[in-house]
Amino acid sequence: MECIGDDSPFSDAEIVLLAQDILKTLNLVDKVNLEINSLGCMESRAKYQQALVEYFSKYRTELSQDSQSRLIENPLRILDSKNLQDKKISASAPSIHDYYTIKARCYFDKVLEYLEFCGIKYTINANLVRGLDYYCHTVFEYVSTQIGAQSTVLGGGRYDGLFEQMGGKLASGKKTLPAIGFAAGIERLALLTNYTPVDVRPIVIMPVDEKHHQHGIMLLQKLRNNNITTVIDLQDSISKRLNRANYIKASKVIFIGAIEVREQSYRIKDLDTSNECVIIHNELLSYLQNNCS
Known part of the structure; x- marks a missing residue:
């Protein structure tokens, strides 16, 4: 599900609401929790990545092999590591919330305001990130603990930089095309619904x-x-x-x-x-x- 061409906070909230509606239709809304974060604008993200490099460099030898390789190229991915030692180090890492520009902070506040107005419960997860450079602003996941370890059953985010990164160009000459969307894991949704496939012969x-x-x-x-x-x-x-x-x-x-x-x-x-x-x-x-x- 995507919303293309609108860079307003309302679109972010609308996409989250659509995801919630799908989960509600499947009778799953009470089995999941919404976690949300903002990566800020590109300026916010660049400053934050530099801060992460400086922080994690102090613990380079203690990081997992994967996180050591991500340190320079993609330090945001270290925050998403499942390695226990990486998680322990990440717990004291700088928060992206301290690196928002005024515009980025206002954008995120507006998204949360819309969600609260619609009665959507959420948890801000400062470690919820996207490692790809074209992501910005809102990222979110619906997670559940009812299918073993905590698992994401649906996730999305804003990727205003994707169009340009893929070489896109509008008729007007603009190279940017704002977009936000989400996708769900069919197998995980099926596990949550306790659905038992019927053996139908074709x-x-x-x-x-x-x-x-x-x-x-x-x-x-x-x-x-x-x-x-x-x-x-x-x-x-x-x-x-x-x-x-x-x-x-x-x-x-x-x-x-x-x-x-x-x-x-x-x-x-x-x-x-x-x-x-x-x-x-x-x-x-x-x-x-x-x-x-």
Whole structure:
């Protein structure tokens, strides 16, 4: 989810609210906590990185190998280290909040003001960072302790510098394009929902030749739109395709050829019994809904 072209604090708050709405829809909002921070503007970030280099240099030999290599090129990433010794050293590191410009501080305060007005609870995590240079201002994560160790299930941030870094240029000549967005981990969301996948056996559509591919694609769309798990197989001989259908444990195969198109019907093969039947077009959905596991 992204909001592109707006560099106002309201956009940051709106993106967080959208993320919250998704979690609420999934009944997960009570299982996660919102952590938020600001990386400030580019000037803030540059000053803070220098302060981190000076601080961590005192402990260079005590840092993990990974953090030693990040010290010069990307000191912000040390704050995100999972190494226990790194965490101990980072606990006393300078805070980015002390390096905000007046404009950056006002920006973050406004984001928090919007969230509070909307009743969104949050925790400011000064160690929440993004190591990539194009990030600025707001970064946030929804974290949970209910799937083992504390895990981020959804995270986002503002990346106003990405467009320029990728060589972008607007028609107006401007090279910057403000943007903020977020993404979620599907597996972690599924773990939080305690979702147990249902073992659904697919339907396989098999047009008998290339002339009937379009009919197969149209049927594929129709079945999927009606929540029937369906795949289409267009390659190789029918016998090879039947072998593949058995391999993926499909329940039925729908053949589409010249006769089926002419008679507005489908020939259906049950892969458990090898029995075949012919179903007219307008009865296919009810047949599959009543006869597929």
